[in-house]
Amino acid sequence: MAKAFFEFDLSGPKSPLINNTPTPRAHENARLSSTANDATRKSNSRFLSLPTEIRLQIYEILLISRFDRTQNPSWAVGDTNQKSIMLHMIQARQYRTMEPSLLQTCKQVHREANPTLYSKNVFSIAKPAEIYRLVSQIGIENFSLIRLIQIWVPRGAKSSEWVQMLHLLAEKGTGLRCIEIAFDHDLESSFQPGLGDNQEIVRALGEIQGLDELVIKGYYAESWPAYLEKRMGAPVKAFCGHSSREKAKLKVDDRSDEELEHERFVHELNKTEVEVFREYQQRIKAVTLL
Numbered sequence: 001m002a003k004a005f006f007e008f009d010l011s012g013p014k015s016p017l018i019n020n021t022p023t024p025r026a027h028e029n030a031r032l033s034s035t036a037n038d039a040t041r042k043s044n045s046r047f048l049s050l051p052t053e054i055r056l057q058i059y060e061i062l063l064i065s066r067f068d069r070t071q072n073p074s075w076a077v078g079d080t081n082q083k084s085i086m087l088h089m090i091q092a093r094q095y096r097t098m099e100p101s102l103l104q105t106c107k108q109v110h111r112e113a114n115p116t117l118y119s120k121n122v123f124s125i126a127k128p129a130e131i132y133r134l135v136s137q138i139g140i141e142n143f144s145l146i147r148l149i150q151i152w153v154p155r156g157a158k159s160s161e162w163v164q165m166l167h168l169l170a171e172k173g174t175g176l177r178c179i180e181i182a183f184d185h186d187l188e189s190s191f192q193p194g195l196g197d198n199q200e201i202v203r204a205l206g207e208i209q210g211l212d213e214l215v216i217k218g219y220y221a222e223s224w225p226a227y228l229e230k231r232m233g234a235p236v237k238a239f240c241g242h243s244s245r246e247k248a249k250l251k252v253d254d255r256s257d258e259e260l261e262h263e264r265f266v267h268e269l270n271k272t273e274v275e276v277f278r279e280y281q282q283r284i285k286a287v288t289l290l
Contacts, residue, residue, distance in 0.1 A: 047105075047109075048106075048108060048109075052112075055109075055112060056112070056116070059102070059112065059113040059116045060116055060120065062098060062099040062102050063098050063099065063100060063102065063113060063116045063117045063120075063121075064082060064098060064116070064120050064121055065082060065083045065084070065085050065097040065098045065121055065122075066081050066082055066083060066097055066098070067081065067083040067097050068081070069081050069083075077122050082121075082122065083097050084122045084123070084124040084150055085121050085122065085123050085124065086124045087123060087124065087125050087126075087130040087131075087133070087134060088124070088125060088126040088127060088130055088152075098117075098121075100117060103117065114142070114145075115145055118138070118142050118143075118145035118146050118175075119145045119146065119147050119175065120147075121146075122148045122149075122150060123146055123148070123149050123150070124149070124150040124151075124152070125149065125150070125151055125152070126151075126152040126154060128161045128162055128164065128165035129161075131165050131168060131169070132165075132168075135168070135172065140172055143172055143173065144172065144173070144174045144175045145175050146173065146175055146176065147175055147176060147177045147178065148176070148177065148178045148179075148180075149169070149173070149176065149178075149179055149180070150179075150180045150181075150182075151179065151180065151181040151182070152182050152184070153181065153182065153183045153184060153194070153195050153196075153201075153218075154184045155184045155185050155186055155194040155195075157195060159195055159198045159200055159201055160200075162195065162201055162204075163200050163201060163204045166201070166204035166205050166207070166208065167204055167207065169208055170204070170207040170208045170209070173208070174210065176208065176210065176211060177210070177211055177212045177213070178211060178212060178213045178214070178215070179208065179211060179214050179215070180215040180216075180217070181205070181214070181215070181216055181217070182216075182217035182218040183195055183196035183216075183217075183218035183219050183220050184218055184219070185218065185219035185280060194218070194219050196218060196219040196220035196221065196224075196280075196284075197220070197221050197284045202220075202221075202224050202227065202228065205228060205232075206227065206228055206231035206232055207231075208232060209232060209233065211232060211234040212234060212235075213234060213235055213236075213237065214228060214229075214232060214234055214235070214236045214237070215236075215237045215238075215239070216228070216236060216237070216238050216239070217238075217239045217241070218241065219241070219280045220238075221281075221284060222281055224238075225238040240278075
């Protein structure tokens, strides 16, 4: 497990004033520590005596990132209260939405709960370096458990860095079943073009196999979805611009005022996004995939 990413390091720094000379206070601390360890072992024993299905439910409650979706609906996974783990944002303790320290309890809990932590959370990145850092922190074995990754490709990014990152996903992301990738672009800026028409990017993306679904958003060549569906052997959902998304319709009285306001905003924004997407296609014209 990674200490840095999941803030697993719960211990404080060792004081340089501490020496190794036994003192009455040190002996007392050792006795208290031994008592605490005995209590922990008894607590672990009671927990492990629970039925497996109950323990698995507890793991999901503690290890899947959730939040109040009215705080920011764009952070939510679909229409659920699950929150993406955004690797480009600081994971401050006060904003932590899960309790990965549970895995420190004992080897059996770690073995049972570890797959839940990685396979049922959604990881979101905005820079290739974030994937490399994640792999370094959690290891290839845990990385291969991840099933869903959201990727935001900003305008002005270096294509070579993203190509290398996609090669890594194709080689090491063997557990991936869904990728959501969005390409940013600014029609008014020629200094920071997007990568939505970069052929090296689409070829590298097409190397990823084993997906159940690919979702592509933002500004990309219209020929990409059909090409990727054929190359990857998986269904591709394509949306024009950044705001379009499939959403299950909720009853009006099931939605908060914030959600209704957000939905109205998205509806109006979708109209604009479609128009901009069409203009983008005129700009790049036809992209030939060799």
